[in-house]
């Protein structure tokens with residue numbers, strides 16, 4: 476086993492209060508692309524950049540175009556948890572991992588069995604009518620043709636934090652509390668360039684900041700253990716006692 480992964484294994488074995496903070500890179504290995512990684516296709520297919528389409532103003536003004544993009548680019552069917560999701564869930568079952576904080580909206584941590592998940596940017600699995608508040612799941616949104624509508628006629632809005640919208644305060648506070656208390660903070664699959672990722676790390680007071688990312692991040696020098704590898708590949712080698 477590589478030296479860095481051995482070190483990560485040691486931290487996992489020796490500490491009882493681990494917290495994981497993850498970004499888009501955790502899901503790309505499950506086949507869900509990062510919508511920010513803009514390719515030529517976007518420019519051919521859409522008149523606006525994804526950040527504009529996924530903004531509150533755009534949603535209110537052009538719901539048809541919003542949902543055209545949203546159902547094609549954000550609602551992935553059949554994506555499965557990868558080794559990172561599975562090992563994190565196993566670590567929670569083993570009483571080691573106290574929380575997963577994620578910027579992803581794809582529900583893959585819950586599908587893998589994680590219970591304490593702070594979804595900073597919401598979830599495509601929760602959707603509410605803007606008029607009567609009725610709840611709708613993933614399938615309704617996936618099946619909808621055009622703008623998804625409630626039985627009452629209202630538009631069904633995904634419980635996903637759009638650009639210009641604030642984060643849910645309870646979720647954010649829960650995430651901050653978990654990070655403050657963590658002995659070991661493992662950050663993975665994020666370039667740490669998107670708010671609030673970078674600022675959340677500042678709440679960590681421990682001595683074991685682990686950073687796992689394929690490419691360099693602006694916070695690499697803060698890491699006590701830096702692993703520049705795909706996160707699924709790293710967790711595949713981690714052993715969880717009792718599993």
Ligand SMILES: [Zn+2]
Nearest residue numbers: 604607625627
């Ligand atoms: Zn309704």
